[in-house]
Amino acid sequence: MSPAGLLYPDDSSIKNLHAKLTQAAQDLNTPDHHLRKLLDRPGRFFDFSIGIDGFLMDFSRQRLDKNALALLREAQVLSSALEKFRAMTQGEIVNPTENRAALHTAARGSGTSPLLFKEIDVKQQMQQVNKKIGQFCQSVHDGKICSASGKPFTQAVVIGIGGSYLGCEFVYQALADSDRIMDLLFLPNVDIDNFARVIEAIDKETTLWIVISKSYTTTETMANLNQVSTWLKDQGIRPEDHMVTITAKGSPGDDPDTPVLESFYMFDFIGGRYSVSSAVGGLPLSLALGYDVFQRFLDGCRIMDTHVLESLPENNIALTAALISIWNTLYMGYPAQAIIPYASRLARLSPHVQQLYMESLGKSVSPEGQILSQPAGTIIFGEPGTNAQHSFFQLVHQGRAFPIDFIGVKSPGYSGLQAMSKGVSNHQELWANLLAQAGALALGRSSEDPARNFDGNRPSTIITIDNLKPENVGMLLSFYEARTVLEGFILGVNPFDQFGVELGKVMAGDIRKEMAAKNQDPSYTFACKSQTDNFYLDLLFR
Known part of the structure; x- marks a missing residue:
């Protein structure tokens, strides 16, 4: 497969296509192509919307015409994006800088047919982990595995950062209704006040702690683990009686000399930001909501995975979304993209996609190390509607423009008594605002x-799902994963490494050593390379 991409054009075909797309963008920047005009064209909605059961993407309000869309689809062909996606799901190396596969889709794979990677049946390995998760969670729910006091566990706290919690937190909040079995809390930030809030909210005698780290060396996670362990001992509780780990086989978190209630394995071929459907999400979500709910969530992920793999390019939802994102960023020049779910239970979708997208696509070199024609990726942010309307929508309507994904849920989770205000229910009011905002942005006044x-x-896109059942939340998560991966392949970047997070960690290590020396010897004089760092450390230790 060719390594070609729009930001790393290695042949004349892509260079010519880039010129055509640039011209198409200029053509659309004319009064005759204002969205008022485009939306008046017959069949606009049907020509610019794609759906499968339970999921619809309406991109009729994007600043696109049929010519631009056809050119964008050529970019998919020239970059072999769908072929690379299929190769990814079959275990080929798609992360060349780390010589790894990317098999997050296999975490929701079904059936008995093997999926071999380095002579290991990946699917069987992950199904075994899931079986172990199901058995463990059932034992916890039945009270067979209980706290040191003999009381059943009623809460769980995830100790992890980045991909070790963001996706799980999004899915938990999306699915956690009155039927949840256990409350789930998160301790990602090394800020001691995050720890303080958690311990104020839990019952120490009935809380299970879930430590998530592939290497079991992540600095913030290990600092929080040490803080929690010290606190538990101070409370008269042995940490090993209230702790489980999700980690790589053979890591320090999987050490028989440091026992815990149970260990569950993570795998090198699943990156953190793509790990929600693995044990990283599976164990916490199964404890909180039930193993059957987690399985239904995986079913939804699988539905979208199958759609991406089997649908024609013109009917492919995730591929089309990736092409639109590229169009808006590279050719229309928009500086950011917002994700605005009109459902408060989807509040943590934007932070999850923010990490998923910006860590995957924030690159300046190709997988082979060639400098890109310009840096890849864009800024992702968001807030639930209608809150967002009273926060930053002044800029949305009259400041610098940027595209928005509006996400609507047809049926709310709450089915109890609903009052009427101005003749409509709250859920109807929510939808009135969603449609009005998309219309106002497009048409203006x-x-x-x-x-x-x-x-x-x-420009904006409206994405709708039927409800907040596990299957639909799974489809939504898998959609954004596939869209991100396909966009990376089309641009010509590796969407699976993240070396950009390393430099700050290295520099933090040097500063940490200075702090440790001062803690050991109060007379120590700071010797950082930066005079500014020395100033702040002096300030901190006064």
Whole structure:
């Protein structure tokens, strides 16, 4: 397969396509192509929307026409993006800088057919881990595995950072309704106040601690683990009686000399930001919501995976979303993208996709090390509607424009009594706002008063799911994963490494040594390379 990509064009075909796309963008920046005009074209909605059962993506309000969309689909062909995606799901090395496969889709694979990677049946290995998760969670729920006091566990706290908690937290909040079995809390930040909030919210005698770290060396996670262990001992509780680990086989977290209640394995071929459907999400979500709920979530992931693999390019939801993102970033020049779910239970979707996308695609070199024509990726942020409307939508409508994913849920999770206000229910009011915002951004409104004039022509996509059942949340998660991976392949970057997070860690290690020396000897004089760092350390230790 060719390594070609839009940001690393290694042949004339892609260079010519880039020129055509640039011209198409210029053509669309004319009054005749304002979204008011585009939306008036017959069949616009049907030509610019794609759906499968339970999931619809309406991109009719994107600043696209059929010519631009056809050119973008050529980019998919020239970069072999779908072929690379299929190769990824079959265990080929798609992370060349770390010589790894990327088999997060295999974590939700079903059936008995093997999936071999380095002579290991990956699917069987992960199914074994899932079986162990199911058995462990059932024993916890039945009270067979209980706390040191003999009381059943009623809460669990995840100790992990980045991909070790963000996706899991999103899914938990999306699915956690009145039927949850255990409360789930998260301790990601090394800030001691994060720890303080957690211990204020739990019952120390009935809390299970879940430590998630592949290497079991992540600095923040190990600092929080040490803090929790010290606190438990101070409370008269042995940490090993209240702790489980999710880690790589043979890591310090999988050491028989440091026993815990149980260890569950992570694998090198699943990166942290893609790990929600592995044990990283599986154990916490199964404890909190039930193993059957986790399995239904995996079913939803699998539905979207299958759609991406088997649908024609013109009907492929994730591929089309990736192409639109590339169009908006490279050719329309938008500086960011917002994700606005009109569902409070999806509040943590934006932070999860923020890490998923920006850690995957924030690159400046190709997988082979060649400098890209420009840095890849864009800024992702978001907040639930209608909260966002009263936060940053002034800029959305009259400041610098950027595209938005509006996400709507047809049926709310709450089915109890709903009051009527101005003739509509709260859920109907929510939808009225979602549709109004997308329409207002596209159409705008003319006024002789410049302060009240809205130019419109601001792009957005509306994504709808039927409800917040596990299957639909699984589809939503898998959609954003596939979209991110496909965009990386089309751009010509490796969406699976993350060396950009390393430099700060190395420098923090040097500063940490200075602090440790001062803790050991109060008379020690700081000797950082930076005078600024020495200033702040002096300030901290006064």
